[in-house]
Each structure stands twice: as C-alpha cells, then as structure tokens.
Amino acid sequence: MSRLRTRPTRDDTCEKLFEAAATVFEEQGIGGASIEAIAAAAGFSRGAFYSNFKSKDELIIAMLEDHVDQSIRRNLDLLAKHSSLDDFLEALRTMDRGRQDPLGRSPLLHMEMILFVARAEQRRPELAKRLRARRRLIAEIVETTLKNTGKTPRNAEWTAAIVLALEDGFRLHRLIDPETTPPDSFFRAISDLRRVIVVSSA
Template structure:
C-alpha cells in the first residue's frame, strides 16, 4: 500500500510563501516586511521559511525567477495557438490573471520587487539573467510573427525584443506613478499601434 503524503512538498511550501510574501509586501512594503510576517501569513514557522530560503532577498529572487519561468511557458503556449500578432495580443488581453503567479497578477509589485533588488549591486547579475530570458522570449515572439507575415529579415528580432521589453517596463513604471493617465492595457495598445505602423497584417 502506498503511503499518503501528509507533509507539503517543497514546491507547495514555496508557492504558499510566494503568495504570502506578495500579500505582505503589498500591505507593509517590501523593505518593511519581516520574515516572521511572511512565514506567519503562509501558516508556517520561521524555521520553515529558513528551510527553504536563506533570506528575504533570496525569496524575492526566487519569486522573480518563478514569474519569468511561468511567463515564458504561458507566452509560448499562447504563441503556439495564435500565430498572428493581433491574435496573440488579443489572447494576452483576455488572459485570466487570477490563474497566474502573484507577480503576474500584480505587474506593479513585480516592478517594485525588481527595483528593490536592483538597489543591491551584488544581486544585479541575478536580475540580468531574468532580463535576458525575457528579452529572448520577446525576440522569439517577434521572429515568429514576422515569419508568419512573410517579413522575416524586415526587422531585427533581438533589438525589437529589447525595445518592446523596455517599453513594457516603462509603462509599468508610469502606471505606478500615474495610474489615472496610464491604463493597464497601455503596453498592449502600443504594440497594436506599432503593428499597424510597421504594416504587419493582423490575419
């Protein structure tokens, strides 16, 4: 007879800590949030936290890494089902954020966490790895949509990916500063405008 697992796996524990940390960060601020508060919000002891992460910074890096990994999986899945740029953008607009990781549901918290980690110079290489992964994803999407529209070679996918990612991060920062004049869909609207400006077909 197989044993019934009564203890949560490490993945289960990490997921609960990620969710709890996001709530505590939004309520108390990233700098002011304590490990004790995060552990308590997840229903764990301080010891349970330290059995998974050495510090709050390590937890944040893990959350950012998990977000990038999940974003890549979701985007590639959408791209496989929606080859045209317009269809892909529409799919992104209608994506159910409630099913995403905490940073997927809260782009502003994602940006705040990046800025928090970037203040520590020794942590910047960790951020750089995630940035490169995000750039590659966007470049792959650009290349796929260009090929499907017969415009391969018309644009440099890598450079265009870097521009689009900077544009996305810029809109996130602007929304953090002035949400009244920066709608949540600003980036996707900008992509649609660029698509039309480059003469890329929506079909």
C-alpha cells in the same frame, strides 16, 4: 493501503511562501517584512522558511525567477495556439490575470521588488538574467509571428528590447497616472510599433 502524502513538497511550500511574502510585502513593505512574519503568514515555522531559502533576498530573487518562468510558459503556450501576431496579442490582452503568480497580479509589488534587488550591485546580475530571458522570449514571438506572414524582422532582439521597455514603461505610467494612461496603452503602442516593424522588414 497506501498512505496519503501529508507533508507538502518543496514546490508546495515555495508557492505558499511566495503568496504569503507578497501579502506581507504589500502590508508591511519589503524592507520592514520579517522572515518570521512571512513564515507565519504561510502557516510555517521559521525553520521551514530556512529549509527552502537562506535569506529574504534569496526568497525575493526566487519569486522574480518564478514570475519570469511562469510568464515565459504562458506566452509560449499562447504562441503555440496563435501563430499570427494579431491573434497572439488579442489572446494576451484577454488572458485571465487572476490566475497569474502574485507578481503578475500586482504590478506595483513587482516593480518594488525589482528596485529592491537593483539597489544592491551584487544582486543586479540576477535581474539581468531575468531581463535577458524576457527579451529572448519576445524576440522569439516577433520572429515566429512575422515569419508566419512571410516577413522577417531586421533585428528581433532590438525589437524585443523596445517592446519590453514599452511594457515596463506603460506599467509604471499606469500605476502613477491611470487617468491619462488607458489599460490598453501597451497594446495600442505595440500595434503602432508593428506597423513600423512590418514596413522596415519589407
């Protein structure tokens, strides 16, 4: 009779640490949160934390990397199922956000973590890698969905940079002033941008 696995895998441990860190960061602030508090919230010892991450900074970068990786997988899955831009955007708009990682569920924490990492110049290259990955994803979505309509964008990479700036900008505006920034602001902006892209690529 085989023994059941009782020790968590590294992926299990990391996922629990990510969830715990998100909770502690929201309660205590990123700067004030200790490794001990994060480990305790996850139900682990301090040693279990250090067996996975060397520092709090490394944990934060890993959380951002995981967030981008999950976002890329979700979007590529949607792209495989929805070849037209309209269908893709509608699927993206109605996607269940509750099933996302902690940073996907909490835009404010996501922004705070980005700023925390960006404050140290030596950590910025890690952010740049994630930014480029997000741009490549959007460029692929633009190219694929427009080609399926018989059109080719002039500069998918630049379009991706614009789309990403719109997404981040509206996310921030929504946090600051939700009263005048509707939840669908980003998607409305994309619809307007799409008309410009299609005309320009004709």
